[in-house]
Amino acid sequence: MNQRAEIVSVTRVILIATERKKARERRKYMDLEPGSYTDEQIAELDAVYAAEKPRGAEPRYFEDVRVGEELPKMAKGPLTLTEIICFHAGGYGLAPYNISASRIGYKNRQKLAKFYIKNAAGIPDVAQRVHWETEWAQSIGNPMPYDYGVMRECWLTHFLTDWIGDDGWLLRQHDEMRKFNYIGDAHVITGEVTAKRVVDGRCEVDIDFRATNQRDQVTAPAQATVLLPSREHGPVPLPEPPAELKQRAVRLMGRHRELKRSRER
Structure with missing residues (x-):
């Protein structure tokens, strides 16, 4: 939430923890070959980087999007310290x-x-x-x-925001970190439009996308719904968070301000 107790995003996390001693004993990943690249392979990855372009201020209108449309590829890595x-x-x-x-x-x-x-x-x-x-x-x-799982989550979000442009809005994103992303691993993010609809004046577009490493393993599958501006329906109307979350945000902000005042005293 911002300084006015307005909710700007809602995150829900399911975290599955493993016991380190058991993981060490299983040695499931210890025989994995580290990432290694020829000049030609780096050039292939660089070609993806070179073709990347954020949509920016040019609106991507809902009417121009078609189901089955592929989003431009995005490169990430190879991961280094x-x-x-x-x-x-x-x-x-x-x-x-x-x-x-x-x-x-x-x-x-x-x-x-x-x-x-x-x-x-x-x-x-x-x-x-x-x-x-x-x-x-x-x-x-x-x-x-x-890597950190949230690091790849940021990559996935970057993939979407580059495509929707400044006038679009990320309504929801669901992603899963299914495999490790090790130092030396390179990823390419790909995706496609799977559905589009108008709901209460909101122009919604569904996207399936994923991060795939140099071993052709999908390490992070994801789905998202984005809002796009429309020639017919106009600019994107921002979503309203649930009333109970808005009330909780106001209470938390009140506690924060009271704590700040007590420290100042």
């Missing part, structure tokens, strides 16, 4: 209890001791270093570091 760093620098995981160092890191260790696990040198470090430290990733049954 640099890309993980860029993702953090972009704002993910920078809360003090996630990524921190020196004095702040020390203070966080006092609050969340179990989140810090010693490395081979005996130094307490964050558990989420599975995303950049090979030794720690292998200790829990993976051959190499891997």
Whole structure:
């Protein structure tokens, strides 16, 4: 929600956790070959990048979309440590209890001791270093570091927003992280229009899409409904969140403001 207690998005997450000791014992992914590329394969991926173009300010009208239409491909990766760093620098995981160092890191260790696990040198470090430290990733049954699921979710959303343009609206998106995306893996995102309809003046378009790696594995299947402007029905009307969520947002904002005032006093 924004500073006016207006809900701007609603997220529902189903998280399936696995026990690390069991994962290590099963060694399900340990024989996986890391991503490796010839100049020609990098050139093929670069060709997808070169063809990418956000719709931007040019409206994509509902009337111009047809069922079965394929969306332009989008490339992501090959995944590197640099890309993980860029993702953090972009704002993910920078809360003090996630990524921190020196004095702040020390203070966080006092609050969340179990989140810090010693490395081979005996130094307490964050558990989420599975995303950049090979030794720690292998200790829990993976051959190499891997991405954050939400990182691929952002990729999938980017695929949609490039296509719908500035005047479109992402009404809902459902995605599933079905396989790991390891350092060195490259993905191409593809999709197609599966249905379109007008509901209460809203011009809705359904899209099936997915992220596929260099092994031809679909690691993240997804479905979405987007709203597009219409020549007949006009601009996109923004959806209204459920009344009970709006009330909850107002209550939460009230508590936040009260907490802020008490700190200022």
